Amino acid sequence: MIETVGLTKKFGNLTAVNNLNLTVNNGEIYGFLGPNGAGKTTTIKMICGLLKPTAGKVYIDGIKLSEDPIEAKSHIGLIPDTPNVYPKLTGREFLYFVADIYDVPRSRAKKKADEIFEMFDLKEKADELIETYSHGMKQKIVIGSALIHDPSVIILDEPTVGLDPKSAKLVKDLLRALADKGKTVFMSTHILEIAERMCDRVGIINEGMLIAEGTIAELRSKAKDQTADLEKLFLELTGGEETRNLIKFLEG
Amino acid sequence: MKKFFAIVKTEFLSAISISKSKKLRFVSVSGSCITIAVVVYFLTKLALRLYNIKFPFPVFTGGIEAIILNSVVLIAFLFIILSTFSMILASLYLSSNNNLLLSMPIKEEIVFSARFVFMVLELDLFILPLVYPFFIAYGLKFGLGIIYYILSFFFVAFIPVVPFAIASFILIPLAERFPARKINNIVFVLNILFGIFGYIITQFLNPWYGLSKTKSSVFINLIGKILKYLPSNIGYVFANSFTKGKAFSGFTSMFIFVLVSLGFFYASVLFAKNHYNSGIMNSAKSEGRKIKYREESKVFSILPLKVRALVIKDIKIVLRDTKIKTMVLMNFAYIVFFLFVFIYIPLNGPHSSHPDIFGNLFMAFMLYVLVDFMICSQNGSILFTLDRESIWVLLMSKVSAVEFFWSKFVSPFVSGEVIGFLLFAANLTLLKLINKGNVEIVFLSLPVLIFFPLLLTSITLLVSALFPNFKTPKNPNKLVSGKVAIINFVIEVIAVFLAIWFSFIAEILYKSKGFSFTLIIMFAIIGAVSIALSFPSIAFAINRIKNFQLG
Numbered sequence: 001m002i003e004t005v006g007l008t009k010k011f012g013n014l015t016a017v018n019n020l021n022l023t024v025n026n027g028e029i030y031g032f033l034g035p036n037g038a039g040k041t042t043t044i045k046m047i048c049g050l051l052k053p054t055a056g057k058v059y060i061d062g063i064k065l066s067e068d069p070i071e072a073k074s075h076i077g078l079i080p081d082t083p084n085v086y087p088k089l090t091g092r093e094f095l096y097f098v099a100d101i102y103d104v105p106r107s108r109a110k111k112k113a114d115e116i117f118e119m120f121d122l123k124e125k126a127d128e129l130i131e132t133y134s135h136g137m138k139q140k141i142v143i144g145s146a147l148i149h150d151p152s153v154i155i156l157d158e159p160t161v162g163l164d165p166k167s168a169k170l171v172k173d174l175l176r177a178l179a180d181k182g183k184t185v186f187m188s189t190h191i192l193e194i195a196e197r198m199c200d201r202v203g204i205i206n207e208g209m210l211i212a213e214g215t216i217a218e219l220r221s222k223a224k225d226q227t228a229d230l231e232k233l234f235l236e237l238t239g240g241e242e243t244r245n246l247i248k249f250l251e252g
Numbered sequence: 253m254k255k256f257f258a259i260v261k262t263e264f265l266s267a268i269s270i271s272k273s274k275k276l277r278f279v280s281v282s283g284s285c286i287t288i289a290v291v292v293y294f295l296t297k298l299a300l301r302l303y304n305i306k307f308p309f310p311v312f313t314g315g316i317e318a319i320i321l322n323s324v325v326l327i328a329f330l331f332i333i334l335s336t337f338s339m340i341l342a343s344l345y346l347s348s349n350n351n352l353l354l355s356m357p358i359k360e361e362i363v364f365s366a367r368f369v370f371m372v373l374e375l376d377l378f379i380l381p382l383v384y385p386f387f388i389a390y391g392l393k394f395g396l397g398i399i400y401y402i403l404s405f406f407f408v409a410f411i412p413v414v415p416f417a418i419a420s421f422i423l424i425p426l427a428e429r430f431p432a433r434k435i436n437n438i439v440f441v442l443n444i445l446f447g448i449f450g451y452i453i454t455q456f457l458n459p460w461y462g463l464s465k466t467k468s469s470v471f472i473n474l475i476g477k478i479l480k481y482l483p484s485n486i487g488y489v490f491a492n493s494f495t496k497g498k499a500f501s502g503f504t505s506m507f508i509f510v511l512v513s514l515g516f517f518y519a520s521v522l523f524a525k526n527h528y529n530s531g532i533m534n535s536a537k538s539e540g541r542k543i544k545y546r547e548e549s550k551v552f553s554i555l556p557l558k559v560r561a562l563v564i565k566d567i568k569i570v571l572r573d574t575k576i577k578t579m580v581l582m583n584f585a586y587i588v589f590f591l592f593v594f595i596y597i598p599l600n601g602p603h604s605s606h607p608d609i610f611g612n613l614f615m616a617f618m619l620y621v622l623v624d625f626m627i628c629s630q631n632g633s634i635l636f637t638l639d640r641e642s643i644w645v646l647l648m649s650k651v652s653a654v655e656f657f658w659s660k661f662v663s664p665f666v667s668g669e670v671i672g673f674l675l676f677a678a679n680l681t682l683l684k685l686i687n688k689g690n691v692e693i694v695f696l697s698l699p700v701l702i703f704f705p706l707l708l709t710s711i712t713l714l715v716s717a718l719f720p721n722f723k724t725p726k727n728p729n730k731l732v733s734g735k736v737a738i739i740n741f742v743i744e745v746i747a748v749f750l751a752i753w754f755s756f757i758a759e760i761l762y763k764s765k766g767f768s769f770t771l772i773i774m775f776a777i778i779g780a781v782s783i784a785l786s787f788p789s790i791a792f793a794i795n796r797i798k799n800f801q802l803g
Contacts, residue, residue: 011725050647050802051725074650084641088572089565090543100561101649127542129572145645 001026001184002047002153007056009042009208016042018208020056024186024201026152029179031199032188033230035238039208040188041081044157047186048078060153074102077146081157083138087131091122091141094130095148102149109148116144119174120167135162143171147178154178156187160194172198196230206238255358259366264373283741291381292388299389317390318488319476324386326484329415332375334446335578336419337439339371342574344524345432345532364524368416368517375412378582384408390491400494403506407490410513414483417516424524427531433541436574443581555662558651562659569638579634583626612690613762614755616697621704621751623675624668625744628708632664633736636716643722644802653797657790660713668705676701692767696758699775700751703782708747710786710793715739717796723803754778 007020017039024030034040045051047058049069058065060072085094092113099109117123120140130138139162146154154175160168175198179185189195195202196216203213212219212233219233303317344350344367353363387404390396426435479485486509493502552560570576639646646656679694719735757777761770 045802048648050644052799052801070650070652073648076648078644078648080644082641085645086565086569086639086642088569090545092545093543093565093568096545097561097565098645098649101558101646101651103557103650127544129543 001059001061002030002155002186003059004043004047005057005059007043007046007058008054009039009046009051010054015208017046017053017205020205020208020210022203022210022213024184026184027179027182028200029175029185029187029198031195031202032186032205033190033192033195033202033234034188034205038205038238040205041157043205044078044155044186044188048076048155049073074149075152077149077151077154079139079143079146079154079156079159081161083135083142083162085130085138085142085145088129090127090129091117091133091137092126094141095145098145099148104149112148112150113144116147119170120144136164136167139163140167143174151183153184153186156185156189158189159187160189160191192230192234202230204234204237212237256362256366256369259353259358259363260370260373263367263370279738283738287741288381292385295382295385296388296392299386300392303389303393317393318485318492319479321386321390321488321491322479322482322484323475324383325411325487326479326482328379328383328411329484330446332379332412332415333419333422334439334443335375335378336371336416337423338436338443338574338578339374340420340423341427341432341436341439342578343367343371344528345427346436346574350528351532360525360528361521364528365517365521368420368521368524372412372416372517375416376409379412380405380408383411387487387491391494394495396494397499399499400491400502403502404491407487407506407509410510411487413513414516417520420520421523424527424531428527428534431534431541432531440577440581443578447581447584556655558655559659559662562646562651562656563662566635566638566659566663570634576634576638580631583630610755610759612693613696613758614752616693617700617751617755617758618748620672620675620697620700621747622744623671624701624704624708625747627671628664628668628705629712629740629743631667632660632709632712633716633740635660635663636713637721640722643720643800647800647802653794653800656797657713657717657794660716661709661790664712665705665709668709669702672701672705692762695767696762696771696774698771699778700754703778704747706786707782708743710789711743712740714789714793714796715743717793720800725801725803727803750781 002022002024004020004022007017007022008015009017020039020043022030032040032043042051046053047060047065049058049065049072052066058072061075063072063075065072086097089097095113095116096106096109099106099112104112113126117126120143122137122140122144125133125137130141133141139159143159156175159171159175163171172194175185175187179200187199199216201213201215202219204211212222214222216230216233219230299320302320350363350367353367354360384405387408388401391400391404423435486505490502490505490509493499493505548560548564552564555563570580676694676698680691683691683694715736719739721736754774754777758770758774761773765773
């Protein structure tokens with residue numbers, strides 16, 4: 001479970017995230033949406049303990065992140081937007097390394113790693129240096145590393161970027177299965193179709209503030225348009241300035 | 253030409269990562285200039301001392317200057333050939349930069365010549381400070397004019413060109429047949445062998461090893477005769493022509509040398525242009541080699557699990573990254589030079605490098621400090637940069653700041669202690685063998701050897717923790733490796749000053765209270781100073797790591 005209370009981050013005069021109150025329950029997939037620069041990645045960094053909030057609190061499975069960061073982090077598996085992992089390690093070495101730093105016994109790590117290589121069709125590449133992997137393969141290895149210690153909270157920043165359609169489908173199915181097992185899944189995405197199809201609830205952030213939250217049905221009723229898809233709702237809520245400008249530009 | 257200079261400039265900026273800030277750039281450049289000036293000064297003094305050795309037997313015509321100049325140029329040639337292998341492999345075959353450049357609308361000759369010119373300039377950065385002092389000292393000994401110093405500077409600057417071209421003639425066809433990574437591993441082993449060879453050669457040339465007059469005479473003269481027929485003799489021929497008052501002949505030999513060098517360079521560019529593509533295809537085919545996973549050695553089992561995992565990860569990265577591996581190797585290579593100088597520090601009487609106790613103590617202390625600096629500070633700061641963009645993996649994990657710190661501490665500290673003890677044992681053994689030395693001076697340097705790895709590693713890691721090379725909220729767009737280099741230089745200067753003060757204290761005590769008392773007091777003082785500076789540095793660094801944030 002993830003809970004943020006009054007979460008705020010300021011960079012000088014810029015308020016990147018403003019008084020964010022969120023609760024994501026166990027067994028739930030929560031989609032975190034917003035335009036570029038809305039504060040999604042900053043929020044994720046604060047939830048994961050990579051960035052200290054200016055104000056507010058983060059709780060992971062009831063553990064206050066600022067008080068016991070190591071314990072709180074051990075409950076999280078993060079999949080960042082860019083798969084920056086050690087290029088001079090092999091996929092297998094990287095997974096074992098992550099297992100070691102999360103105190104996963106080697107025998108269990110080996111079993112888990114083999115399952116991950118099998119699941120992501122990486123068996124042939126497991127003993128090659130990560131620097132020879134494609135972007136999608138790196139993304140898969142990062143997803144694998146986030147799951148190797150069996151976290152109860154999985155946080156994903158644009159999880160399907162760089163994945164081929166088959167792998168993207170696999171990730172979506174995997175996230176659903178994890179949520180069904182009672183894990184908390186929190187993901188930011190630009191692909192509204194994914195959010196619409198996968199997420200139990202979505203939150204829309206704009207200019208650092210949570211401007212809407214709920215199931216798709218709840219958002220439709222708020223917008224008083226029962227037929228609107230998430231894209232329409234999103235553009236309505238976030239202003240859709242760029243789209244309007246684009247249409248204006250195309251119309252000359 | 254515009255494209256040529258644009259490539260050279262980009263290579264230069266990306267290699268030295270000079271800060272955009274004018275102030276920082278000034279400090280960085282002046283810091284490097286001071287370092288080079290100090291190296292040139294000390295090497296010139298050393299070269300003059302070597303040129304003035306009074307042999308107790310007749311030396312072949314040409315004298316010791318011929319042997320020394322020739323040996324220095326020969327060692328430089330070998331060093332350049334081996335470095336060129338690593339450089340060409342790293343920038344042409346093991347990185348995608350070259351393919352990016354070749355895909356642009358630029359003539360292949362321009363791409364290769366610009367990249368090769370930059371590599372030669374990079375080699376000059378090492379060769380000029382290490383080789384030019386021997387030419388300066390030669391000029392000083394024979395009272396040569398300003399023309400000699402100017403021409404010899406350019407002569408030395410052109411030294412890398414021919415061996416560079418020869419190395420490319422060897423390497424480029426090899427890359428067509430064998431995978432670049434495999435060649436790279438062989439070059440790494442060759443580099444180590446070269447270090448050992450260099451050390452052995454310098455020790456043979458060291459005339460104080462109790463060789464009999466006849467044996468020494470035969471040996472030295474034999475070396476002189478062999479060297480005379482090697483291409484490296486060009487250095488001596490060039491310098492010698494000025495001593496005979498034939499500046500014109502010196503100028504002519506310089507002119508021919510430059511012409512030959514340019515010819516070789518042009519040939520290497522054409523050679524690369526014609527053979528590079530098949531080499532890179534071969535390299536691409538061999539991509540994706542399997543690395544069989546092996547359980548880690550039991551040596552590491554004394555470390556806690558997470559620290560062990562971090563240390564092993566760092567070691568693997570260092571051993572597999574050509575650039576980092578070369579940097580670490582360079583740091584160790586300096587120790588060969590220190591060893592050579594160190595060997596005759598504790599000797600008694602006329603063979604000693606300095607006639608007084610203070611001089612001997614200072615040289616002994618300073619060399620240990622420099623050895624520790626190269627191993628602990630230089631390698632320590634490299635270790636901290638290995639995580640770069642992957643740092644999120646650690647910051648997200650169960651690794652605590654304390655575990656993170658000690659994982660970076662272990663390798664430089666242990667290497668510093670181990671190399672220090674090997675130096676100590678080597679010196680004691682050699683002194684025992686030649687039976688001419690002051691063993692007490694070697695023992696008095698023991699506290700430096702024991703405590704300085706702790707001090708230098710702690711302070712280096714504090715600096716690295718203060719200025720991490722990943723993006724932080726306060727420093728979101730730039731890396732600060734330039735700043736770390738400057739601070740490391742300041743640490744080096746402070747460490748040398750500490751060595752001077754310790755030498756003063758040791759000299760006073762040694763003269764008035766004797767060896768045993770001095771040894772105990774030196775242990776107490778150096779230990780106390782090191783611990784007093786190290787422990788707060790460690791605590792501060794750990795606290796800083798605890799507050800690491802990603803930008």
